[in-house]
Amino acid sequence: MTVNVLFAAHPDRWDTYQTPLQAAFTEAGINAHLSPDMAPDMVDYIIYAPNAPLQDFAPYARAKAVLNLWAGVEAVVDNRTLKIPLARMVDPGMTQSMTEWVVGHVMRYHLGFDRHIVNPDHLWEPHTPPLAAERNVCILGMGALGTSVAGSLRGLGFSVSGWSRRAKSVEGVTLHHGPDGLKTALSEAAIVILLLPDTAATENTLNAETLAHLPKGAFIINPGRGPLIDDAALLAALDSGHIAHATLDVFRIEPLPQDHPFWAHPGVTVTPHVAAETRPITASRVIAENIRRGEAGEPFLLLVDRSRGY
Structure with missing residues (x-):
């Protein structure tokens, strides 16, 4: 069975993440269709960065989780259209x-x-x-x-x-x-x-x-x-x-x-916000593991507590 994964980050990040994500999915045994452009009613998971054009999650009724690429979730945690689980990134x-x-x-x-x-x-x-x-x-x-x-x-x-x-x-x-x-x-x-x-x-x-x-x-x-x-x-x-x-x-x-x-x-x-950033290879493995868990019916890792904001 194919899992449909929408890559909803800033467009300039697609080339950086496409190959590491596909490799991580293969490593985790996930048959995934990964794309930055997908009809909302087809999406199973959303890989997300808060600076992405996507801000309205309401059309994504089929999606099981939003998997954040950033450590910080302050820019998305209060989005009222986001009703499904949100996982933060610990890379x-x-x-x-x-x-x-x-x-x-x-x-x-x-x-x-x-x-x-x-x-x-x-x-x-x-x-x-x-x-x-x-x-x-x-x-x-x-x-x-x-x-x-x-x-x-x-x-x-x-x-x-x-x-x-x-x-x-x-x-x-x-x-x-x-x-x-x-x-x-x-x-x-x-x-x-x-x-x-x-x-x-x-x-x-x-x-x-x-x-x-x-x-x-x-x-x-x-x-x-x-x-x-x-x-x-x-x-x-x-x-x-x-x-x-x-x-x-x-x-x-x-x-x-x-x-x-x-x-x-x-x-x-x-210093110009250079202390750390998400690393595509290691972060892709974190994303893949959460999708594997979702498909296996296991609890997601790193779920955000909306009441605490992280």
Whole structure:
């Protein structure tokens, strides 16, 4: 039996994904007809990216699930025409690339690379950093990405703590949860990494009040979502010297407007949303496994909880 799969992502992604998806379907034993153009009443599954032209899911009454290509679902989760299951993407390739990017910037801050890379006055200022075990790194958001990052940082010897909205357990990581837990987690952090989803409950997780709980001279790394940080509050904390530096990969508006203060601020490193992206080969295997499950009558993986927004 043939399974009809609609590829509903931005048109320029079709050439990138067509071959990896077909290979993943074959590997999973799925006889699939994959196309970016298919009559709605023929579609069994929708592979989807929120920037696709498809925004009205009502005609797809036969479809069993929408399988998101992106880790974030904030742009589709509230779509009122979407009545069928929505699965988010947890891609091993993307997780690995995010981990590599974050660890790189943690080491940059930990070892103080910037003072030597940018040294126009040719200052000779020897400085030996503490050992990793003497510096606490706090991860806000302990999902698949946060857990992976925590494992790599622990492997390097860092003292790692984490915070999530609900209680969790991760081996070797001191975890906090809830509003009071956030204060405690931040108060101990030399470096903070934001890997939370973008929901109404996580917006402005770092604001004037919570930034004040960080020790003076703390560093911030945000490859998660732009709205997790109150931009004005961060700029004020940088200007006061309370926050030493922030590396930001995601923003409320992207591309970041040319006149945004982050570009010119000496305490901010702007990177153009490059920390991680979905990797076609590994993501295609995740998609294929969910379709295999759907056809076998097994529960889908990575289903979105609409009430929580992710």
